[in-house]
Amino acid sequence: MDITIDIRDKSFKKERGVVHVLDHVYFHIDDGEFITVIGPSGCGKSTLLKIVAGLDTDYDGSVYIGRQKVQKPSVEQGFVFQEHRLFPWLTVEENIAADLSLNNAEIRKKVDELIDIVRLGGFEKAYPKELSGGMSQRVAIARALLRKPSVLLLDEPFGALDAFTRSHLQEVLLQVWAETKTTMILVTHDLDESVYLGNRVAVMDTHPGRIRHLIPIDLPFPRRKTHPSFQKLRQKVLREFETISEPPTTL
Ligand SMILES: Nc1ncnc2c1ncn2[C@@H]1O[C@H](COP(=O)(O)OP(=O)(O)OP(=O)(O)O)[C@@H](O)[C@H]1O
Ligand SMILES: [Mg+2]
CATH class of the missing domain: 1.10.238 (Recoverin; domain 1)
Incomplete structure (x- = not known):
């Protein structure tokens, strides 16, 4: 299912005022796309995912999955948290x-x-x-x-895992995606992972969080991380970070 995200403003009210987290986050994800989201810690990645999942509805704007406005969590939105929560x-x-x-x-x-x-x-x-x-x-x-689910939302699902296990699960996820063509949004701190899995990489900026760049990754699968065309796109994503104050933790 396709997803239309149009978040004009997402703020948290705190004791000492309002924290403006997401600002004009607008993008459309086609049915069956695999979007990876990368950005500095605290820029609003998890907040964005929770809004798409219907777990947070206290914001100004709208999210549609297909023609259905997201107003609460449902079986349409599968969610995989950073910690497995079994x-x-x-x-x-x-x-x-x-x-x-x-x-x-x-x-x-x-x-x-x-x-x-x-x-x-x-x-x-x-x-x-x-x-x-x-x-x-x-x-x-x-x-x-x-x-x-029509869409699968994954919030740093492999963050706590060693490189070998992470790489194996990336393959599992790509296999699932090839078989089911589920629309995926995966948040990661890992630059390689974002380029390896994504059709497009959404690079987020911080204070307030917004999509700074959507970079198409038009490499066929299976991808090779050592291939020059992979490295070229990786550099392109990395360059986007050079203008952001806090780079991702895993470069
Ligand atoms: N429930 C909440 N109440 C108040 N502030 C919140 C809440 N959830 C998130 N925030 C604030 O919103 C901002 C974005 O948080 P979020 O968890 O979305 O960031 P993130 O990009 O996922 O960070 P990380 O990469 O560290 O997981 C942070 O400044 C955080 O303090
Ligand atoms: Mg997070």
Whole structure:
């Protein structure tokens, strides 16, 4: 589904006044696009994602998913948080199903398929405390995908993971995207990740947060991070940061 974001103003009222966080954030995302968002800490990336998810409706403007105005969270918007937020008392398969019943044959089949896609076979009955960070994050992704969301919103989903696991999950996500053509918005601190995954990279500025640049990444998949054309686009995104006071943490 396509997304039309038109946030004129998002402010937080604090004791010592108003903090103006997002200012004129306008852009249109086509159905099936993969947008990566990169920007300095505190520029409003999570705030933007929460607004698209319907988790925050206290702002001036509007967000549409298809023709539907976003007014509350729904199954249309899958959300993967930075920390996986699994239920510790439920197994992997129960966490993926969550409020849906595994006794339903159709749900059971989909959960099994997703366990395959995120490569968690053999861990169906494991509890979160028995999983690594990367495995937990894969459960969270499978849980979001089970609901067949029209858009999948990911807020630094691989931020806390080591480079090897991160790289594996990037491949998992690209595979899911190729298979489902779900519209994706992924927030990251990692410049390489933004160029590796995105159709377009949205570079955000801070105080107040706005989209400084939308950079098309017209490289075919599979991409190679060492390829000269990849490096060229990476440089282009990096140049955008040279004019922002606080660069991203991972350059
Ligand atoms: N619930 C809230 N109440 C008050 N201020 C908030 C709230 N949530 C966010 N802010 C403020 O809004 C600004 C943007 O926060 P946000 O979490 O969107 O940034 P971010 O770009 O996601 O940062 P990071 O990269 O560190 O995750 C910050 O100045 C933050 O202090
Ligand atoms: Mg954030």
